[in-house]
Amino acid sequence: MGQDNALPITIRGVTKTYGKVFALDAVDLDIHSGEFLTLLGPSGSGKTTLLMVLAGFTRPDSGSVSFGDQEVVRMPPHKRDVGMVFQNYALFPHMNVAANIGFPLKLRGIAKDEIRSQVEDALGVVQLEGYGDRGVEQLSGGQMQRVALARAIVFKPRILLMDEPLSALDKKLRERMQIELRHLHEQLGMTTVYVTHDQREALTMSDRIAVINHGHLMQLDKPRAIYDHPANPFVANFIGESTLLPVEQHNGVASFDGVPLKLSQQDQGIGPLLMLRPERLVFMFEGDDPDFNRFNGTVTEVVYQGESFLVYVRLSGGEEVAVRSISQHRSLESAPDIGDSIVLGLHRDETVLVSEA
Amino acid sequence: MTAPISPAHNAEALRRDERRERLLLFGLSLPALIMVLLVILVPVGWLFWLSLFNDEGVLSTYNYSRMLESKSYVRIFKTTFNVSFLTTLICVLIGYPLAYFLSQLSKRWAAIGLIAVLLPFWTSLLVRTYAWLVVLQRKGLINQWGIELGWWETPLRLVHNLNGTLIGMVHIMLPFLVLPLYGSMRSIDFDYLKAAANLGANPTKSFWFVFFPLSLPGLFAGITVVFVLCLGFFVTPAVLGGGKVIMVSMKIETLIDLFFNFGTASALGVVLLVLTLAVLFIAHKLLNLDKVLGSGGGG
Numbered sequence: 001m002g003q004d005n006a007l008p009i010t011i012r013g014v015t016k017t018y019g020k021v022f023a024l025d026a027v028d029l030d031i032h033s034g035e036f037l038t039l040l041g042p043s044g045s046g047k048t049t050l051l052m053v054l055a056g057f058t059r060p061d062s063g064s065v066s067f068g069d070q071e072v073v074r075m076p077p078h079k080r081d082v083g084m085v086f087q088n089y090a091l092f093p094h095m096n097v098a099a100n101i102g103f104p105l106k107l108r109g110i111a112k113d114e115i116r117s118q119v120e121d122a123l124g125v126v127q128l129e130g131y132g133d134r135g136v137e138q139l140s141g142g143q144m145q146r147v148a149l150a151r152a153i154v155f156k157p158r159i160l161l162m163d164e165p166l167s168a169l170d171k172k173l174r175e176r177m178q179i180e181l182r183h184l185h186e187q188l189g190m191t192t193v194y195v196t197h198d199q200r201e202a203l204t205m206s207d208r209i210a211v212i213n214h215g216h217l218m219q220l221d222k223p224r225a226i227y228d229h230p231a232n233p234f235v236a237n238f239i240g241e242s243t244l245l246p247v248e249q250h251n252g253v254a255s256f257d258g259v260p261l262k263l264s265q266q267d268q269g270i271g272p273l274l275m276l277r278p279e280r281l282v283f284m285f286e287g288d289d290p291d292f293n294r295f296n297g298t299v300t301e302v303v304y305q306g307e308s309f310l311v312y313v314r315l316s317g318g319e320e321v322a323v324r325s326i327s328q329h330r331s332l333e334s335a336p337d338i339g340d341s342i343v344l345g346l347h348r349d350e351t352v353l354v355s356e357a
Numbered sequence: 358m359t360a361p362i363s364p365a366h367n368a369e370a371l372r373r374d375e376r377r378e379r380l381l382l383f384g385l386s387l388p389a390l391i392m393v394l395l396v397i398l399v400p401v402g403w404l405f406w407l408s409l410f411n412d413e414g415v416l417s418t419y420n421y422s423r424m425l426e427s428k429s430y431v432r433i434f435k436t437t438f439n440v441s442f443l444t445t446l447i448c449v450l451i452g453y454p455l456a457y458f459l460s461q462l463s464k465r466w467a468a469i470g471l472i473a474v475l476l477p478f479w480t481s482l483l484v485r486t487y488a489w490l491v492v493l494q495r496k497g498l499i500n501q502w503g504i505e506l507g508w509w510e511t512p513l514r515l516v517h518n519l520n521g522t523l524i525g526m527v528h529i530m531l532p533f534l535v536l537p538l539y540g541s542m543r544s545i546d547f548d549y550l551k552a553a554a555n556l557g558a559n560p561t562k563s564f565w566f567v568f569f570p571l572s573l574p575g576l577f578a579g580i581t582v583v584f585v586l587c588l589g590f591f592v593t594p595a596v597l598g599g600g601k602v603i604m605v606s607m608k609i610e611t612l613i614d615l616f617f618n619f620g621t622a623s624a625l626g627v628v629l630l631v632l633t634l635a636v637l638f639i640a641h642k643l644l645n646l647d648k649v650l651g652s653g654g655g656g
Contacts, residue, residue, distance in 0.1 A: 078556075086548050
C-alpha cells in the first residue's frame, strides 16, 4: 500500500475566473499520497471546478497542479491517467457492462483475455460478479454506481476523482455505499479526491476535509477537528448546526452575559464568537458542576423529530438557541414545556470560541 | 364509527365512468380517423383497383406480369434504386461532417448554421431545380469559369444526365439527413466524451468509439427518410436528368400524360408503394426504427 499505487497532489495558486467571478481564487492545497480527501462546499463554491481542474476538463487561468513530481496543469485529460466517477455515472449506453469496464484497458492495448480477467476482477471488487453481459439500461442506480466505480479503478490509476457519485441514490443505499467506498479505498489505497455538498457524507468518509466557499479554502483538517474547532463562522454553520453569539473580551478573558466563560485547558482559541451546537448543550437540573458554563433561558418551542427532539430556548439576552436530546424514555419524560424557565449547561471542553473570519 | 361498505361499493358506477371516457376519446379522434381513411386509404385502394384492369378494361394481372417480363420496367426500377442509393450515399458523405460541425458550435452559431441548411426549404423546389440547370449547363456558370480559369478545355457534362440528377437531388435531400442527425448529435451527453477522455481516449478514439456509435440512430433515421423520399422523387430528375435518367415517378407521368394508360401507371404506383414499405419494414427490423425516431438515442 501507499507509494506504489498512490500519488500525492500538489495544488499551488490555482485561479479560475468566469467573467468577473472567481470560481477558484489562488487555491493552495496539498493532498497526501493515499489519503481520502473530500472537497466540501455549497453549490457554486468552486469544489467541482477544482475537481475538473484535476481531471483536466477545466483549464485554470493560472497556477500549478502536480501529481507526484510531475506538473500536469497543461496535460490533456486523456494523458493524466486518473480514474473518475461522474455524478451521472456517464456509462456508455451503447456498450454492455463488461465493455464499459474494459474500455480503458482496450485503449491501453491490453490483450483480450487479459481484459476479460481484469474486468471480472473489477466486477468482483464492486460485488457485481456475473453482470458483465448486462446492458447499462438494465441496471439499478446503485449498480450503475458500482459499474462506474469499477470502470474508474480497473486500470489501476494512482489517483481517483469522484464528483458527488452518491447524490442520485436514495438515503439508505447512499449510507451503505459510503461505508463500501471507504472500505474500497482502504483496500486499493489510491489517492482519492471526493466532491460533495453533503457534510455528513464528508464526515463519514474522509481522512481530511477541505471546506471550500467562494473559491477559497476555508479550512483543511480531519473531520473531528473541523466539526469541533471550525476556523470561521462559515465552517461552523455549514458543518453541523450552530448558533454563534458574540462574547466580550477583557484582558484575555472572554465572558458571556457578564459571566467569565470556563474554557478547556488546552484551548487557546480566543475568538469573539461563542459556538453553541444543539447536541452539546444540556439541561442543568441541580448542583453547580464547576466544569459547566451556565445560561439562563425560557423554552419557546419543543419539536419532536423521532430519534431526537429539539427544544428552542430564548436566553436572557434575547438570543434563541436550540438544544437537541436523544429521544429516550427518560429524557422525553423530563423534557421541559413551553414557557418553563431553565438553565442550559455547556461543558468547558466543548466551549469553543470561533474567530470572525 | 361509520358502517363498513361492501367491496363492490361504487364498482358499477366507476366502470361506467371508464367506459364513457373511452367512448369520448374515440369520438374525439373519429374525425381524424375518417380523414385518414378518405385521404390515404381510399385513394390507395382505388389505385390498386385501377391497376387490376388491362388496356381493354378487362380484369387481369396483365399490368403486373408485364412489369416482370419487360426489361424496360426492370431497368426503371433499377435506376430508381440506383439514384436513390447514390443520392443517399453522397448525402451521408456531405451531411455527416456538416452535422458534426454544427453540433460542435455554440448554440447561437449552430442556429445560424441551421438556418443556412434550412433556407433552401423556403424556396420553391422548381426554382431551385431550374437554378441548377442554369448553373450546370454547357454554357452555365461552372463551365464558363472552369474554362476561363483553364481548369478544363471542353464543357463538362454536368446536366441532362446522372451527374445533374445527383447534384440536384443531393442538394434537395441534404436537410432531411442533416436535421435528424444534428438532433441526435446534440442530444449526446458531453459527459460521455469527458468519460472517454478520462479513461484514456484521445480525441480521434473518443470520436470513433463513443461519439460516432451514439450518433448512429440519427444517421439511420436520416438515411431512411432520404432514401424513401428519393424513391418517389419526380421534379428534379425530370428536369436535370434530361430524359436519360428515368425513375418510376417519371414513367408514371409519361404513361398517364402521353398514353392515358391508368392501369399500368397504377400498377407501377402500387409496386413502388410496396417496395417503399418493404424498405421501411427492413429498416425497422434491422435498426429498431421506433426507438431511433422516438427517442433519438436516449434510454
